[in-house]
Ligand code: HEC
């Protein structure tokens with residue numbers, strides 16, 4: 800529950816204050832849990848900053864030839880792919896789609912990158 804409340808605060812903090820009774824009436828995204836292990840950084844940090852990490856990594860990759868790193872998209876998918884769809888972006892509860900559908904963010908990443916893990920589910 801805590802991550803969802805924090806997310807809610809992050810997304811609509813400018814409009815509704817956390818703890819405000821009306822916040823509970825706003826629908827929240829359903830985010831499927833990771834397969835296990837520990838995130839590459841603190842989840843609260845990741846919630847706010849994952850887009851910068853991934854974008855920087857992409858620029859580094861394309862300009863500098865850096866292919867593996869702490870913030871590889873492949874590793875995110877290995878841990879965060881859904882146990883039911885085996886994907887991070889095949890349904891609205893799948894990890895990379897859950898918040899983005901909620902926040903109306905559209906990604907083009909999976910036109911080129913696979914949304915499924917290399918490892919077996
Ligand atoms: C037009 C095709 C294309 C699109 C769209 C695209 N990428 Fe990439 N991306 C590449 C290629 C090519 C590489 C370099 C080859 C590799 O390392 O797999 C790469 C590498 C990366 C890497 C480093 C290697 C890895 O596997 O982690 C990251 C991180 C990454 N992209 C993130 C993203 C994100 C996030 C998005 C969406 C915002 C995105 N990419 C959209 C083509 C694309």
Ligand code: HEC
Pocket residue numbers: 802803806830831832833834835836837838839842843845846847849852853869870871872874875876878879
């Ligand atoms: C070794 C497994 C692992 C890897 C690799 C990993 N994560 Fe995580 N991640 C977790 C766990 C565990 C959590 C805590 C929440 C949960 O259990 O789903 C988490 C939480 C998060 C959250 C906060 C989710 C929320 O509910 O608010 C984001 C965002 C996130 N990760 C993004 C990423 C991104 C982007 C990558 C790749 C750069 C990545 N993670 C790589 C395991 C992982």
Ligand code: HEC
Pocket residue numbers: 806830846849850853854875876879887894895896897898899902904905906908
């Ligand atoms: C806890 C909620 C949450 C999860 C889970 C999540 N995102 Fe995001 N993501 C967001 C929000 C909110 C934004 C928009 C932030 C903004 O507008 O500043 C965003 C934006 C992005 C952006 C920048 C898009 C743009 O056009 O600028 C990328 C890239 C991105 N996310 C990649 C991912 C990937 C890849 C995953 C799965 C590994 C993921 N996100 C999972 C909440 C999340």
